[in-house]
Amino acid sequence: MDIISLIIFLAVGALVGWLAGNIVKGSGFGVIGNIIVGIVGAVLGGFVFGMIGITTGGFLGSIIMATVGAIILLFIISLVKKV
Secondary structure, X not given: OOHHHHHHHHHHHHHHHHHHHHHHOOOOXXXXXXXXXXXXXXXXXXXXXXXXXXXXOHHHHHHHHHHHHHHHHHHHXXXXXXX
């Protein structure tokens, strides 16, 4: 992975984390928090979409999949915090 790919990877992670934070909680988590939520959400979204049998193509499909995964992640975190 070269430096440009790493920067794009982190920027997409931050964007996805920010989107999910705004949808679920109403605010973001800062740059580092958004990147972590976005990356973990992308992994979770890929797993969930794969289990369902949905394949995404292209950049927009990946953003949607990662955002859905990040929303699921934030929902699970909110459930754990309540207990």
